[in-house]
Amino acid sequence: MNDSTEDLTAPAPGSARPGGRTARTRAAVRDAVLTGLSEHGYPALTVEYVAEHSGVHKTTLYRRWGSVEGLLADALALAGEDAWTPPDTGSLAGDLGALAHEVVDSFGDPARAAAPTAFVGAAFQSARAAEALHAFYAERFHRCEAVVVRAVARGKAPVGTDPGAVVRAVSAPLFLRLFVTREPIDGALADQAVRATCAAVGAGAFVTG
């Protein structure tokens, strides 16, 4: 895991000519990283593997991304650039339910779960991967907060409810079982998390200040 110092002075990956050759290269590299993570996991991911599967020369990868950690961090950053927005079902319970079921659907499907699971696992081995994972989830949960902000605006949640705490609360029991207790998750568990979170919101358990 040697961080190249070149990486600090090079332009950020993909910063030149969006949509052009640089963007295509970055996407090809990202795809190779995701494939490698899905099929072999982080410990087996190498710059050589990414070069072979992306068609981008190893020298270019080292120059632009610095290391395997840099490749991983950029793949996560690119994953965070999607246009995903949280559901708007008209109720807090409906919105939180959609979020919770999306976790079950994503991680219940081994093919879809492999790369995100590998990202979570990589953070145990690399401080840079941990930072990238933190940034990814901070931004993702920030988008989710809209469902709580709407509920407060509609008078369906107490003023002062911490939106970030609520959206984390509804997914936490699922992530606990996925990555700590290693237990199966299903729709019933998602529904239980929604019931629990909505009851807690209603009782003002997430009001801060």
Add this chain to the structure above:
Amino acid sequence: MNDSTEDLTAPAPGSARPGGRTARTRAAVRDAVLTGLSEHGYPALTVEYVAEHSGVHKTTLYRRWGSVEGLLADALALAGEDAWTPPDTGSLAGDLGALAHEVVDSFGDPARAAAPTAFVGAAFQSARAAEALHAFYAERFHRCEAVVVRAVARGKAPVGTDPGAVVRAVSAPLFLRLFVTREPIDGALADQAVRATCAAVGAGAFVTG
């Protein structure tokens, strides 16, 4: 990570002469595994390292534990054999609060957190480590269920409340931040988790059947 087939026919580690030489050997091996995990993490843990730091010959380690995965699984099994029991403060909120604060205290101290964090990380790389982690937490949360069973018996929680779901719910927001979003945890967050979980229990959100 080669699993020796010898391991399947050998007696379970430590099964002979409890408290005697076998138990001492097993504890020395466990200590070396924990030290290795704390200082270098699972990817760097080798049978050679454990031999060197436990004073137990490599041949013995391979014969009795089969592999690094076997060493890790047995260290977790031994960790699960402690006499820990959940707090009994007289109230559900007090008991859940003690559990949640224990998570904060354990994982907020880098020295104490290193080995358990490495166990959670190892499960991403080894199916056998994942099974051992699952068994450890299943047993640990099973012990915690007593606090909910007592609350139901005292009429402080609805009949039919799922004890396992409740004790997982109160720690889930902490584990999410530790291992997924990589955010800091503190006592205030533990208190929030307790308020939310108690409100959900009171509302019957964890009643099953």
